[in-house]
Amino acid sequence: MDPLLLAVELWWIAPVAAGGVAAGAVGLRRRSTKSGRRLEYDAARHDLKAAQQTAVERRMAVKLARADVARISAERSARRATPEQVAGAKRMLRAKENDAKAAAADVRAKQVRLNAARAAIPAASAPRPLERLQAQHEAIVVRWMNYETDAGLQIAYPAMTDVKQPATAAYLRAAAHAVEMRRAATGRVSAEDFAAYRDAVADLERAFEAAEHSARVQAGETPQPSSAWQDAAQDMISRSADAIDRAAGAAASALAAWNERKRPGKQ
Template identity: 40%
Template sequence: METVLLVLAGWWWVAPAAAGAGAATYAGLTAKSRRARRLELDAARHEEAEAYRALMHARALVRTVRAEHLAVRARTGMLSSETLEAKRRLQLAKRAHKSAVLELRATRARVRAAAEQYSISSRTDPLPLQKVLAAHDAVTAQWLPYEVDAAKALEYPAMTDARHPATLAFLRAQREAQRLRPSTDERVSPQRFIEYRTAVRVLEAAFAEAERRHGEGVSRTGARRP
């Protein structure tokens, strides 16, 4: 009994240390999970910040171009070609400013939507990155039969022929999405998430357009499209 007590006395620190290590590990996993679940919201906030910077730039440009327009008008007159050109540049700058205002409003709406989605999400819901990866994989799964199914490849040969503009656009989008696809152990920043998500959306649209064009060609002619 005395031996047991001596052993326990010598190893009294093991349980607290193990508990502390377990707590640290759990805290790390929880933080990682929270970051992953918040990625959509962080991306929306990143887009909002970028849109705000773009608006500030557009506003400064309007002021600069307006000053140039007034200077040219004072120097050459209201109807001179230089004044008319300066006025055209001012109108373009104003349009760009208006677009920047609308884009900032749109990004703020996306932030609100992402915040609401984050607040109601649960641990069982797919993570934002998982959703984008699944969308990417879905396009790949739809595309593969055109490559490996002999019957489908014969029926729709244009879907694998890069000489067709729609197919070429899809293949380029496919390559770009694959280039931006993060690895499983990679910590994805909001900017990287936005770039990958955009690439996957472009890929989805390009694939749908390729299928529409080539599918229409087959149904319209009633024969295989060369």
């Protein structure tokens, strides 16, 4: 895909203004919905509902897998099933349990996003969520265009514009998908369309970062050595400091309580 053509295809979508005067909370909500102020919140609420439904389905799948293990184990006792079948059923159960754990974690993440979106509902004069998302999209494209139009960057990082490179090809696919989702998020944008566009922009940003990292590594800019042990040590130090703070706080509280009891008139 020609990046210049990609940049030309980007446009701003003006929010739909609410007309008339409405009274009460219902009227305020309708106006904010029509104007796009609640779009990010509505999309986050839609995501949470879908994640909760997936979690329910995966918990049910775990129950069915457990029932299969029990059934096949009983058949094995009756010599109507093989050890391989029992082992296979247990592997399936473990896979379903992992899926259920992942779904539960996704529900928690979606709840955090919903809370953040609720707190971030913009004021009437602030940019709408769709406008902010489009700006984020365009900022990523500008970063990519720098590698296309700057001769110095082209010489320093040739892999960044080489479509034969897997990371670069992945970025271009993500860019095409983001443009497609942006085109779908026009007119009266639904929560589902906004969520699809939001996820496409997030995927695009990750793909750009991966392509940029790969290009810089190939140019000889090796990444920093792993500092996992340093992170672990820092985490241990932080936990130790927290423990010391808690112990000091508990000691101070105990001392204050003792002094309070020693005051005249106190038993």
